[in-house]
Each structure stands twice: as structure tokens, then as C-alpha cells.
Amino acid sequence: MTARDHLNRLASAAAAAASSSHHFPDDGDYRVEIPSVEGPDAFAAVIARADELGVPLHRISQGSGITLLRDDDLTGYVELGAGRAIEVCLFVGPRAPWNGSALSLAPDGKQLGWRHTTIATLRAAYDDVVRATELGIRSVLVADEGLAALVAEGRAAGELPSDLVVKASAVMGLANPVGCRVLTDLGVDTLNIGGDTPIGELAAFRAELDTILDLYVEGPDGLGGFLRYHDIGEIVRVAAPVHLKFGLRNAPNIYPSGDHLEAAAVSSGRERVRRAAIGLEHLARQRPDAVASPTGQARPGVPVPASQSLARAEGS
Numbered sequence: 001m002t003a004r005d006h007l008n009r010l011a012s013a014a015a016a017a018a019s020s021s022h023h024f025p026d027d028g029d030y031r032v033e034i035p036s037v038e039g040p041d042a043f044a045a046v047i048a049r050a051d052e053l054g055v056p057l058h059r060i061s062q063g064s065g066i067t068l069l070r071d072d073d074l075t076g077y078v079e080l081g082a083g084r085a086i087e088v089c090l091f092v093g094p095r096a097p098w099n100g101s102a103l104s105l106a107p108d109g110k111q112l113g114w115r116h117t118t119i120a121t122l123r124a125a126y127d128d129v130v131r132a133t134e135l136g137i138r139s140v141l142v143a144d145e146g147l148a149a150l151v152a153e154g155r156a157a158g159e160l161p162s163d164l165v166v167k168a169s170a171v172m173g174l175a176n177p178v179g180c181r182v183l184t185d186l187g188v189d190t191l192n193i194g195g196d197t198p199i200g201e202l203a204a205f206r207a208e209l210d211t212i213l214d215l216y217v218e219g220p221d222g223l224g225g226f227l228r229y230h231d232i233g234e235i236v237r238v239a240a241p242v243h244l245k246f247g248l249r250n251a252p253n254i255y256p257s258g259d260h261l262e263a264a265a266v267s268s269g270r271e272r273v274r275r276a277a278i279g280l281e282h283l284a285r286q287r288p289d290a291v292a293s294p295t296g297q298a299r300p301g302v303p304v305p306a307s308q309s310l311a312r313a314e315g316s
Contacts, residue, residue, distance in 0.1 A: 053274065057086055058086065065094070092128040151164070195216035223247070251268045
């Protein structure tokens with residue numbers, strides 16, 4: 001197939017906006033992700049709110065990064081996630097805007113995003129992944145192609161668990177399906193594409209990739225603050241399998257989080273779950289045949305207790 005044939009095929013897919021024929025391995029069309037869950041206390045609050053509102057909770061993600069988590073914090077995430085079979089996806093660090101990269105803070109340098117701009121920071125990011133997996137984490141959030149390649153090497157060499165899930169962050173600027181194909185070739189398992197991606201363009205992503213997609217139904221202000229509750233049925237129809245992410249517009253920036261922002265982290269986490277409940281009601285009206293993945297089942301990305309993680313490592 002020529003490059004022009006490739007482009008024409010994707011353009012036709014966008015125009016047709018056909019229903020996806022893909023599903024999660026458990027036959028689900030969608031899963032629910034609550035982002036920006038900063039710390040075990042916020043995670044516990046999110047679980048309690050999900051139970052209260054009947055929201056199926058498949059994945060939580062975190063943005064402050066593993067660097068700023070104590071081992072006890074990681075163990076807290078692991079215990080909560082393992083106990084409820086919830087995927088726990090933690091960001092790595094340090095990242096360009098936080099590690100002294102002057103260019104990343106300049107108007108024309110923001111294309112660096114949250115990448116790792118030196119070998120020292122790239123090594124520190126990889127060490128984050130190693131430490132977290134040793135304590136039982138099985139899903140990490142990356143914003144750098146180089147780190148994604150290193151993690152793939154680590155999985156292949158046995159330095160990292162072979163079942164480690166690698167999620168590409170929204171801040172990587174995943175702009176088109178051909179570029180995303182490069183990331184999947186590197187071993188990325190799940191792709192957080194732009195929250196403003198139109199329905200037809202979602203169909204083009206799905207025509208190119210059978211990889212899991214992640215999409216903000218409501219995005220934080222820093223990513224545009226889009227609210228797409230009116231689109232949620234069509235998103236699931238064309239993009240499945242897809243993680244429906246419920247961020248929060250008009251919320252305080254809590255990165256990097258800590259005790260000084262705990263009240264905001266907990267309250268905004270609870271509200272993200274309420275937004276998910278709203279979104280799922282819209283989905284039920286717009287597309288009542290959409291199937292959620294079951295909860296409470298073992299699957300890739302769910303953490304394992306450290307004792308099990310160590311036993312697996314010793315047996316490998």
C-alpha cells in the first residue's frame with residue numbers, strides 16, 4: 001500500500017464513521033477511568049463515591065508522578081487497587097517543566113510537553129517504573145517516546161514485568177492515527193488521544209489501530225476543558241474499546257499534589273466520580289446497548305501485592 005493509499009483509506013474511514021468491531025478482551029465496549037487521583041486517601045474517597053453512585057470503576061490514574069510518592073504511598077495504591085481489581089496507572093517523572101528545562105517554559109518550547117530532556121531525567125523516570133513495579137504497580141503513564149522504548153526493552157529483558165501496561169499520556173499530543181501507530185510499535189498498550197477528536201476522526205483512529213483508546217469526556221482546563229457528554233454514545237460506538245475519562249473543568253490544579261492540597265484532591269476526585277455517573281446516564285439514553293467491562297476481575301494493569309510481585313520476580 002502506498003502512502004497515498006494509506007491516507008485515502010483513513011479519510012474514507014473518517015467519512016464513514018462506522019461502528020467499531022473491536023472490544024476489550026472481556027467483550028466490553030468501554031471502561032471508566034477517573035484521572036488525577038492523587039494519593040491513597042483520594043483513591044479511597046473515589047472508591048467510596050463510586051460505590052455510593054453505582055459507577056463501575058475500572059481504572060484510576062495519577063499525575064503528580066511516582067517520584068513524589070513514598071513507598072508507603074505506592075503500597076497504599078497497590079492494596080486498594082488489588083483489593084478491588086482496579087487498574088492503578090501512575091505517572092513517571094521528573095518531566096521537562098518540573099526539572100529545570102528552560103526551553104519547556106518558553107512560548108515556542110512548550111512542544112517538549114512533559115518529556116525527559118536529559119539522560120539523567122530519563123534514567124530517573126525509568127527508575128521510577130522499576131521501583132513502582134517492585135512494589136506491585138502494573139500500569140504506568142508515560143509522556144516520552146524514549147521512555148516508552150526503554151520500558152519495552154525492560155519488559156523484553158525481564159527487568160520489568162512482562163504484563164506491565166504502558167499508557168501514553170494526553171500531554172504527548174497524540175494527533176493522528178499514523179503517529180500513534182509508531183507508539184504502538186514501541187509497545188504502548190493504551191493511547192490517550194486528544195479530547196477534541198471529532199467522531200469521524202475517532203473512526204480513523206480505530207481503522208488504523210486495534211489498540212485501546214482513552215478519551216476525556218470532560219477534560220481539565222489545561223487540556224481545553226471540553227465537555228462531550230452529548231457525544232458519549234457516538235464515542236463508544238466508533239472508538240470501542242475505549243476508556244471514558246472524566247476529568248473536571250474549573251477545578252484547581254493539584255499537580256504536584258501533597259498534604260497541602262489533600263482536601264482539594266479528595267473533593268475533586270469525588271466530583272469526577274459524580275461526573276462519571278452523569279456521563280453513564282447520558283450513555284444509557286444515547287446507546288443503551290453499550291456494554292461496560294465487568295468490574296472486580298483480574299486483568300492487565302491491576303496491581304499485585306508486593307509479596308506476589310517479588311515471588312514472580314524470583315521465579316522468572
